[in-house]
Amino acid sequence: MVTILFGNRTCLYQEAQLNQIVDTMARQAEALLANKKRIMVVGILRRGAPLAGMLYIRLMKSSKWSNLTLMNLDIRRYSDDLTLIYPETKLIENPKDSHLDLTGTTVLVVDDVFYKGHSMLRAVEYLTKKNATEIRTAVLVDRGANDLPMRVDITGIRLEVAPPDVIECNVPPYESEFKIVLLKPTIN
Secondary structure, eight states: OOOOOOEEEEEEEOHHHHHHHHHHHHHHHHHHTTTOSEEEEEEEETTHHHHHHHHHHHHHHHOOOSSEEEEEEEEESBOTTOOBSOSSOEEEOOGGGTTOOOTTEEEEEEEEEESSSHHHHHHHHHHHHTTOSEEEEEEEEEOSOOOSSOOOSEEEEEOOOOTTOEEEEEOTTTSSSOEEEEEEEOOO
16 A cells, blocks of 8 residues: 655655665675675565665675575555554565574565664564574664664664655665655645
């Protein structure tokens, strides 16, 4: 469900800038994950998944890891306009992952925006139950407004914006352009 919001939109970052930011995040991930034997990059659907794919490709090109895998988690809480759609953060497990065992695996969880921390916490809880040895986190944008005791290991951009404002991460294939937009909703 995508809710269209009306208001003033300002493009904060465009594709060329964001590609440089993702390159930097990949270098940070490579340093953070150095000397790990098995690594899984996990993207939170929707827009965290293609970002995880971008990091995965960059890590594969630049690293010496032979056992690097990619997976997505379907976690739902908010609609795109930050309207609460699930009071409890909902994780929908892919049936093929029901017997997943991450013993000996370091996981890097990737999302587009770190807002209140609910989605990231749910991902960490799930991956802990799957016996992940170590869990690290990466986000393209950290709003600096988390309510939960969560931290992010790799942050592309930190944007402190007013609570009613919305950070729109436009990430292909969901949008045609890779960009970050600040939406200041109009109040009716």
